[in-house]
Amino acid sequence: MLRTKKAGLAVLAAALTLAGTVYGVTRPVPAEAAAALTASQLVADMGAGWNLGNSLEANSNGVPSETAWGNPVVTQALINRVKASGFKTIRIPVSYLGNIGAGPNYTVNAAWLTRIAAVVDYAYSQGLYVVVNMHGDGYKSVGGSWLICDASDQTTIKDKYAKVWQQVATKFQSYNEHLILESMNEEFDGQYGNPTQPCYSNINAYNQSFVDTVRRTGGTNASRWLLVPGWNTNIDYTVGNYGFALPTDQYRSSTIPAAEQRIMISVHYYDPWDFTGQEDGVITQWGPNATNPAKTSTWGQEDYLDAQLKKTYDTFVTRGYPVFVGEYGSIDKTAYDSANNTYRADFARTLVAAAKKYGAATAYWDNGYNGQHGFGLFDRSSATVTQQGIITAIMTGVGTTPPTSTPTSPPTSPPTSTPTSPPTSTPPTSPGTSTCRVTSTVNAWNTGLTTSITITNAGTSAINGWTLAFTLATGQSITSGWSATYAPASGTVTATNASYNASIPAGGSASIGFQATHTGNAAAPTAFKLNGTTCS
Known part of the structure; x- marks a missing residue:
């Protein structure tokens, strides 16, 4: 259900085979000399965030494939457009699945790691915050998934998990604190009732292994911010007395002041689901501006949203652990109600504003699909904006406005030239008479x-x-x-x-x-x- 929620109609393309994916070149980036930001500084600096969904976590027959779910290859042009629209953080969901070799080494395919780093660099080189996670490996509905909290052989799972993260963390150990690593995504046993044990204990163990493994790789990894979720990234099951345990951070750099944290808490927010994700077209309005009670959910309105975010503040932010609402959003239901985008914008603005009030950063879920039931804010093929109203609402909620100048002719493919390469374009045909x-x-x-x-x-x-x-x-x-x-x-x-x-x-x-x-x-x-x- 959660995968369908975010994949939308693009999931219909999941049977496509990997074709034409272009692998980029990783650019080495020095580590930041300055100390990492405090929790409140970090949240303020991350600003508004956006998810590059259904791209690097897409797969075909259990093998990660960037284009398998209908999205084009990610380009520098798209990331430039996202930045120009005012976003300061990009979350990049990543699946590993069939690109992990056999034990005992569990070697991740080198070309896949290189491509992940290339996409990271599209954003990182622009000064954006980048969140990289392990996304699809824990979904039971995904072929080849293995990070399953109620599977029998937890010893093998935990060994594989640690070795994959060791390789990923090593790949990024020289990147500065603008890179944030996230242990996993929406991990749970597939049942939407109360969390079960020992499944939750295994989730806690994965988080602890992630923190220990990343820290031990050294470099900036010893001090960078790390992001961990509770059960299914559900707020109630993370803040309540259901079994979530904060990982210890015993291997972090000694340069981090003892009173400061370097761990963030990941939650997602899609309430009420009948408005944000249910595809029957009945509930199309939300919030105080709703005009038709028959089209408005009976729960999950503005007061509920505020109360949920306050729970995260009371439980974590007050103790120095910032919160990241790594996913939120609502699907396009304008086919049922022409005013739906107004309420989608209201929902986004309210969520972002409440998160800011309670010390949390946010990232809108964009699955790349525009049209009926899509989450898309951008056309990824042309690197253009499709939902400016929602983007403006997000920027209003976070208290910023998009830059006034945007690229007038965005590129359609990532730059591949190097400083020492000779010019490959045609010499100027209109030498400079213009100022x-x-x-x-x-x-x-x-x-x-x-x-x-x-x-x-x-x-x-x-x-x-x-x-x-x-x-x-x-x-x-x-x-x-x-x-x-x-x-x-x-x-x-x-x-x-x-x-x-x-x-x-x-x-x-x-x-x-x-x-x-x-x-x-x-x-x-x-x-x-x-x-x-x-x-x-």
């Missing part, structure tokens, strides 16, 4: 930095093909870039347009960027020239 403006933003840490550059055509005619020359500060060297090719890696660099952003209309802009190492000088680039014309 230009360039703004740049640098986020620096330890010996690394990320620079984002916006090029604005301030002239009266379109620019068709461009090169942007600029000078890096002494000691900086580009290690990777996006939305352009960059050569050479240091000194005076020339960025050459990609095919999808070659044309910049009058008044339009293009956004590019790169990561670089530095030897102490993290200054922004200088001396920008677009097609030979000096930019202001």
Whole structure:
């Protein structure tokens, strides 16, 4: 039921075979030098979150396949659009399943780990928070699932679980605290009644093994925030006296102040289900603005929502453990009620605002499906917004507004060029008679930095093909870039347009960027020239 809830009609594509998946290249990223944020700082900094659902947790016949449930291959363009819409956190559900080899080593397929890291980098390189979990391996309804809390051979399960997480954590041990690891998703025995024992005890054991295993891999993993759920991520069964046990954190870095935590609590929120997920089309309205009692659920309204989030505050936040509402949302029922999107927006705004009030971060569940019964906010093929009203409501709830400038021509595939690669696009056909403006933003840490550059055509005619020359500060060297090719890696660099952003209309802009190492000088680039014309 829960898998159907989130997969929607895309589950009908589950029988498709893996075809055409493009595996990216992992970019090494240095660890953050600064100390991790406190609980309240972390929640505030994570802002509004979004789920890349039904992609890396999709599978065909028990083998993870990014496109198996009907979604396209994830691109940098999609993540850029999500960021441009105001989201600051992206949760990436991941299944491992048939990509895990046989015991005793349980080696995870190297190409799959590389692809996971590539998708993580799409968001991480943009300064977003990224949550990576183990998602489908514990669903009884998924072929090849094995993380089953009421299975008989728990010794084997726990050994396999620890070894898979050891490999995943090692893959990300140098990433800074913008990466958060989540032990599992919606783990329970498949029955929706009260939690059973020893099943809940096994869930607690998985969480403890996860924390111990990740911490022991070292690097930033010794201090990063880790996310753990209770029974089926259900609020009542996590905060109540049903058996949830917080894991101990005995292997964490000694640099973490004794009074601070580095463990978060994961819950999901889909109440009332007859509004958020039931596909019969009867209940289409929610909240104080509902106009038709016959279309409104008899429970789960605003006061109930507030009370549920307050429970998480009283039980965990007051003790220094932040809460992450890792999934919430409601399906599209406009086919039954043309005003349904208004109530979906009200639901999202209310949930996000209540979470903020009670010290919790949130991530909207998006399964990539737009239309009847879909959760989608974006068209993943074109990297465009489909539900701006809901996005605006989310940003209102968290107390922010989306950036005013968004990519005017988003890419349709991930950037694959490296700084030392020669330009592959056509030389500019309209050399610079137009004026230009360039703004740049640098986020620096330890010996690394990320620079984002916006090029604005301030002239009266379109620019068709461009090169942007600029000078890096002494000691900086580009290690990777996006939305352009960059050569050479240091000194005076020339960025050459990609095919999808070659044309910049009058008044339009293009956004590019790169990561670089530095030897102490993290200054922004200088001396920008677009097609030979000096930019202001």
